[in-house]
Amino acid sequence: xxxxxxxxxxxIAAFGKTVLLTIISGxxxxxxxxxxxxxxxxxxxxxxxxxxxxxxxxxxxxxxxHLFFTIFVLPLLGVKLSFxxxxxxxxxxxFSAYFSDxxxxxxxxxxxxxxxxxQALGLKKSxxxxxxxxxxxxxNSVPPLINTMIALIKVTAIAGVFGVTExxxxxxxxxNTNDSAVIALMVFTALLYSILTIPAGxxxxxxxxKVVFTT
Amino acid sequence: xxxxxxMISIQGVEKWFGxxxxxxxxxxxxxxxxxxxxxxxxxxxxxxxxxxxxxxESTSEGRIIIDGKxxxxxxxxxxxxxxxxxxxxxxxxxxxxxTVLENVMLAPVQVLGQKPAEVRERALQxxxxxxVEHQANKRPSALSGGQQQRVAIARALAMKPKxxxxxxxxxxxxxxxxxxxxDVIVELTGEGMTMVVVTHEMGFAQTAADRIIFMAxxxxxxxxxxxxxxxxxxxxxxQDFLSKVL
Numbered sequence: 253x254x255x256x257x258x259x260x261x262x263x264i265a266a267f268g269k270t271v272l273l274t275i276i277s278g279x280x281x282x283x284x285x286x287x288x289x290x291x292x293x294x295x296x297x298x299x300x301x302x303x304x305x306x307x308x309x310x311x312x313x314x315x316x317x318h319l320f321f322t323i324f325v326l327p328l329l330g331v332k333l334s335f336x337x338x339x340x341x342x343x344x345x346x347f348s349a350y351f352s353d354x355x356x357x358x359x360x361x362x363x364x365x366x367x368x369x370x371q372a373l374g375l376k377k378s379x380x381x382x383x384x385x386x387x388x389x390x391x392n393s394v395p396p397l398i399n400t401m402i403a404l405i406k407v408t409a410i411a412g413v414f415g416v417t418e419x420x421x422x423x424x425x426x427x428n429t430n431d432s433a434v435i436a437l438m439v440f441t442a443l444l445y446s447i448l449t450i451p452a453g454x455x456x457x458x459x460x461x462k463v464v465f466t467t
Numbered sequence: 468x469x470x471x472x473x474m475i476s477i478q479g480v481e482k483w484f485g486x487x488x489x490x491x492x493x494x495x496x497x498x499x500x501x502x503x504x505x506x507x508x509x510x511x512x513x514x515x516x517x518x519x520x521x522x523x524e525s526t527s528e529g530r531i532i533i534d535g536k537x538x539x540x541x542x543x544x545x546x547x548x549x550x551x552x553x554x555x556x557x558x559x560x561x562x563x564x565x566t567v568l569e570n571v572m573l574a575p576v577q578v579l580g581q582k583p584a585e586v587r588e589r590a591l592q593x594x595x596x597x598x599v600e601h602q603a604n605k606r607p608s609a610l611s612g613g614q615q616q617r618v619a620i621a622r623a624l625a626m627k628p629k630x631x632x633x634x635x636x637x638x639x640x641x642x643x644x645x646x647x648x649x650d651v652i653v654e655l656t657g658e659g660m661t662m663v664v665v666t667h668e669m670g671f672a673q674t675a676a677d678r679i680i681f682m683a684x685x686x687x688x689x690x691x692x693x694x695x696x697x698x699x700x701x702x703x704x705x706q707d708f709l710s711k712v713l
Contacts, residue, residue, distance in 0.1 A: 365560035369562065372553075387564050
């Protein structure tokens with residue numbers, strides 16, 4: 253327990269880095285995910301194929317392999333960035349595919365009748381997208397988006413193995429110097445992750461009841 | 468436009484769903500102000516026919532002309548034509564993320580470019596006319612099926628359509644709500660609206676229709692006046708159908 257108290261400032265700094273890693277890669281992934289999802293409902297077959305190939309490929313490569321590639325291989329190819337920035341890229345490349353699917357499932361859950369009603373009223377395609385498909389689709393996407401975000405928080409831990417001193421990486425360093433307190437350090441680390449993930453799951457439940465429409 | 472020109476003219480329409488021949492050489496003219504009720508057993512193609520009139524269902528062959536204009540297949544002129552044809556669905560299909568009032572206001576503002584303040588006033592009048600003015604600011608899911616369908620009728624009427632299509636408007640309703648919806652539709656018949664109604668409500672067909680179209684297996688089997696159709700149908704198929712439903 254002493255090891256935790258003595259290194260509290262190390263934990264706080266590492267926790268902050270986890271939060272930052274989550275926010276930066278989460279926000280960029282969500283934006284890319286939305287763009288990719290709009291490819292999937294595009295009239296252009298080329299864009300639909302781009303989405304299908306990207307999502308199919310990226311989701312089926314392990315997160316650790318993504319991070320290994322961006323953190324160790326990209327610098328060999330001449331990309332000069334910090335480990336933290338490279339980790340953000342790796343997580344974003346991986347999670348854009350998952351966020352794309354979260355949006356796509358939300359959009360696909362819109363009933364056919366909603367679209368037919370809009371067509372029957374004479375709305376043009378672009379207005380059907382703006383007025384009906386996106387407002388309903390994005391609302392329906394919120395629960396899977398939060399679940400994907402929780403998965404992203406947990407994947408940031410992998411960056412700790414590749415030299416980023418976020419929460420997991422910070423813990424590994426503390427364990428090196430306090431090998432008698434391994435269990436206390438790990439339990440406290442788990443607790444800090446839970447502070448992020450458990451409320452997110454709880455919020456997902458509330459949001460699901462409030463914003464998701466069933467038709 | 469000559470007075471005798473039909474509002475809707477369906478000429479030699481064929482429809483295939485894969486190997487299934489859903490509509491077989493359908494020909495039908497509907498005059499302005501006429502109320503045509505389409506009856507028939509399920510699977511007879513009556514809903515499909517109704518949906519081809521505003522091209523929610525494409526046709527494999529044949530022509531459909533509304534108010535002198537042939538139904539286009541490109542999306543932009545098609546949207547313009549659909550704006551002139553109101554449609555009421557079996558499942559209401561109100562936009563679930565909008566309030567009742569927003570549902571009624573959407574198309575006049577977004578499609579016709581009318582001023583929201585004016586549309587709002589007219590939308591409230593329409594909601595009052597169908598008896599749901601007190602629900603204007605609620606979401607559709609807070610309304611009963613009968614109320615939702617009356618809102619759907621108001622939403623279609625807000626576009627001041629030339630034609631109203633009703634695709635089994637009461638089939639998804641609990642029995643006690645059927646009358647409140649039919650009453651609204653009957654009221655419209657008195658106002659000279661051109662209507663095509665697909666229904667299983669025989670009482671409604673008998674009193675509200677100017678003409679009955681009886682379909683079976685994708686074909687129009689019999690066209691008749693309601694009085695004749697219900698008292699002495701000409702075809703054996705219609706006699707058989709009526710013996711089962713009446």
